[in-house]
Amino acid sequence: MTAYPDTQLFIDGAWRPASTGRAIDVFDPATGRRIGSVAWADRADLDEALSAAERGFSIWSRTSAYDRAKLMRRAADILRGRADEIAIIMTMEQGKPLEQSRLETLAGADIIDWFAGEAQRAYGSR
Structure with a gap:
């Protein structure tokens, strides 16, 4: 079976870790075993994502x-x-x-x- 990917944030067209470097573990619900992690977005990451979304919306609106x-x-x-x-x-x-x-x-x-x-x-x- 495929390994669970450690997942970063996708912001402004690029994958990157959370600005704080923080991640949360993901567990297999059947076994309780840790299978990977996902980046934990904080306020700065969210603000950056919202700014990127506004730029993207502007482009999409003209498409x-x-x-x-x-x-x-x-x-x-x-x-x-x-x-x-x-x-x-x-x-x-x-x-x-x-x-x-x-x-x-x-x-x-x-x-x-x-x-x-x-x-x-x-x-x-x-």
């Missing part, structure tokens, strides 16, 4: 509906391509059956695809 849909469909394709890997990690974290984790991942990709289609539909008078 055409067609290009938004294309990007979202690409994200859904990536999610589907990594469904087995993601499912293993979800099962390790949550203890749910592997197939349930896999189906949940694939359903998430389907939802992204559906919303990609919504980005191209014209509703209302705006």
Whole structure:
């Protein structure tokens, strides 16, 4: 089975540890054994993430509906391509059956695809 990844923060397009270096342990719910860690964001990390999100929103707001849909469909394709890997990690974290984790991942990709289609539909008078 895949090893649980020690996970950093993803802020402004890059993975990095928490500004304090702090991390919290992740435990296998079935055995209680430590399987990895995740970075613990503090206020400075959150402020930086919010600033990056504001910049990203500004760019996204200027992106055409067609290009938004294309990007979202690409994200859904990536999610589907990594469904087995993601499912293993979800099962390790949550203890749910592997197939349930896999189906949940694939359903998430389907939802992204559906919303990609919504980005191209014209509703209302705006």
